[in-house]
Amino acid sequence: MSASGAESGKRLGAFALVAFLIVSLALGVFVLRARTPDLALEVTSFPKELDDNGSAEITFFVRFDEPEAKVEIVGRDQVVARTLAPSIALSSEGAIRCFWDGLDDSGEKVEPGRYRLRVTLPEQDREMVFPKRLDVQPRANGGGVLAFGGSCGPQEAA
Numbered sequence: 001m002s003a004s005g006a007e008s009g010k011r012l013g014a015f016a017l018v019a020f021l022i023v024s025l026a027l028g029v030f031v032l033r034a035r036t037p038d039l040a041l042e043v044t045s046f047p048k049e050l051d052d053n054g055s056a057e058i059t060f061f062v063r064f065d066e067p068e069a070k071v072e073i074v075g076r077d078q079v080v081a082r083t084l085a086p087s088i089a090l091s092s093e094g095a096i097r098c099f100w101d102g103l104d105d106s107g108e109k110v111e112p113g114r115y116r117l118r119v120t121l122p123e124q125d126r127e128m129v130f131p132k133r134l135d136v137q138p139r140a141n142g143g144g145v146l147a148f149g150g151s152c153g154p155q156e157a158a
Contacts, residue, residue: 015017040064040129044095049135050102056134058098058117059155070120071152073100078129081110082116085152089122098152100138104118113137 035106045059062069082105084098098117102112114133119124 030064040121040124040126043117043130043132045097045128046117046132047134048132049137055097056100056102058100059095060117060119060130061092061095061096062090062119062121063092064121064124065089065092065125066121068122068124070098070122071098072118072120073115073134074115074118074129075110075113076117078120081115088152095155096152097155101143110136112136 027114032054040063040068041060042063043060043152047056050056068087069085069090070083071088072080073082075081082100082103084100088096090096102110108147114135116133117130119128119130121128
């Protein structure tokens with residue numbers, strides 16, 4: 001075999017390998033999407049940490065109507081730190097804005113750590129935990145005035 005023939009064979013082999021990898025990746029994505037249910041929770045605003053007043057504003061929407069959703073802040077091992085809305089009607093067409101003041105359900109400051117948003121849709125038999133975490137740091141000054149409390153409601157149109 002000549003040098004140019006060997007070089008051509010190497011290029012063809014490399015091309016075939018790259019084509020095989022691309023086809024495998026595309027097939028893997030297709031199978032993953034087919035086996036994964038539709039994303040039901042989309043969070044449009046989620047801070048990395050509490051603001052200077054010791055509060056956080058979270059905005060999200062769901063892709064299903066739900067008459068009695070539950071919205072919570074959970075900590076390590078998904079233990080509930082604060083229930084922001086024990087029963088709230090959610091519409092697939094409207095965003096919800098929640099405020100969390102960094103307190104737990106008994107009104108005490110939560111321990112420093114990482115917290116996440118959990119939304120439960122009983123009629124859909126779904127519980128969704130937003131993967132990004134909100135860091136709560138210890139405050140040397142004991143925190144500021146908490147203006148918002150823990151609450152959720154429809155986001156007002158801008």
